[in-house]
Amino acid sequence: MNPYDVVRAIARRWYIPLAGVVIGAVLAIVAWSVVQPTYERSASQLLLPGESSVPDGDNPYLYIGGIGPAGDVLVRSIASTNALNDLEREFPGAEVAVGRDPTTSAPVINITVTARSDDEAAQVLDLFVKRTSTVLEDLQAQERIPEPDRITVIPITVDSESVLRQKERMMVTVAAGAIPVVLSAFVAALVDGLIVARSRRRRSPDDSTDETTVRGPADSWSADGLEFEDSVETGYDTLEPVRSVRRDE
Structure with a gap:
């Protein structure tokens, strides 16, 4: 997955990174209060x-x-x-x-x-x-x-x-705020990938499905004693009658 796809995945699952930002902000505030200069x-x-x-x-x-x-x-x-x-x-x-x-x-x-x-x-x-x-x-x-x-x-x-x-205090605060954001972005990309893959599997045709070949509208004609027949294969379940047209020179 290239960076562009990752950004698109995060944008589609924006609610997951948003939760990470909120959690990170709370943890950063707590870390700043606990760690004293x-x-x-x-x-x-x-x-x-x-x-x-x-x-x-x-x-x-x-x-x-x-x-x-x-x-x-x-x-x-x-x-x-x-x-x-x-x-x-x-x-x-x-x-x-x-x-x-x-x-x-x-x-x-x-x-x-x-x-x-x-x-x-x-x-x-x-x-x-x-x-x-x-x-x-x-x-x-x-x-x-x-x-x-x-x-x-x-x-x-x-x-x-x-x-x-305040070096130690700032380092702890930044780490406490950044880790949830990074993890939430990773989770968003992972969840989006799983959802997209499942959606593609649902849209793909089942190998066990029988395909019916029908003969669609066709022209049959003869020339010089030989009979020629044009046929079209379609995916329709209904059959259309084959028209035969004899053309004389």
Whole structure:
């Protein structure tokens, strides 16, 4: 079935796609109401070397290249399974992504928070920003690193407002509305094909029907002693008499 036939079939069975559109609209409204938007906030932090690692009067930012591995360890500690489980219990539905900034070789840590409300996003982000400093301090304290040699962390950027994310909400809404419409169009084309095929079978002659061949009006005439007869086969059930006409030269 080519696209033109499909369009004609849908047009003939328009009531089926119409029902699909109505159902799709209802489902889209329900999906838009059920799936809530998310709020996203992010922050970035930088690790700095200890005071004893920087000569007096030098710029500490010139000595950050050697503490990249410490940033990797810190990221794993912050995003541990226990920490994420505690977050889920306190803020259901909230998600946190912690990782090294891939765009720079500096020990920059990015924290991205996604929550169901702007207030929750702000609270979770503040919690993990503070957690970074606490975990870093605890790790160095366990190793009994002297205070002057300890790495510190400072915030670079912290979002003060959340970004509204509705991608998931829109995808679910579009899917909920489109699926019934597509299915109804398929059903309409299928139903129309079945109805047309049945109608053609009803109109086709039955093989068991006897056909009667009758002789219709005919002319019979003779010439030079030979008799010629013209006959016509028709599908009529009645017979017409055969007329014979003798023509003499």
